Amino acid sequence: QVQLVESGGDSVQAGGSLRLSCVASDSGYILNRYCMAWFRQAPGKEREAVATIDKEASTRYAGAVKGRFTVSYDNANNSLDLQMNNLKPEDTGMYYCATNWAPYCEVNAAYHYFGQGTQVTVSP
Numbered sequence: 001q002v003q004l005v006e007s008g009g010d011s012v013q014a015g016g017s018l019r020l021s022c023v024a025s026d027s028g029y030i031l032n033r034y035c036m037a038w039f040r041q042a043p044g045k046e047r048e049a050v051a052t053i054d055k056e057a058s059t060r061y062a063g064a065v066k067g068r069f070t071v072s073y074d075n076a077n078n079s080l081d082l083q084m085n086n087l088k089p090e091d092t093g094m095y096y097c098a099t100n101w102a103p104y105c106e107v108n109a110a111y112h113y114f115g116q117g118t119q120v121t122v123s124p
Helices: none
Strands: 004-007 011-013 018-024 036-041 048-053 059-061 069-074 079-084 093-099 118-123
Touching: 004 093, 018 036, 018 093, 018 118, 036 069, 036 079, 048 069, 048 079, 059 069
Parallel strands: 011 118
Antiparallel strands: 004 018, 018 079, 036 048, 036 093, 048 059, 069 079, 093 118
16 A cells, blocks of 8 residues: 655754655655645644645645745655745644545545654744
């Protein structure tokens, strides 16, 4: 079964930037053909959607990250990226990419395929 693999997490100070990437373990899955999402989960909190992008590169963002995070496809590397700027301590958490292998993103959809996550820690 194809797996999603995230990378790029790190520890940074507030105001810093990170770029996360997600790839599929099977290169036959071309990620820009699907709705893909980034989620995050802070300690003691529920997992929340951060950003989504569909096959037409239409994007949506959670209010808390709008204007600071950018989701995109890197077609050359067949990856899903999340550029995170002006990071805040409240951005700390495990970040996951997810998909339902459908072309378009439905609002409030339940995602069934998640990667193992990559840790982002932002210190004050």
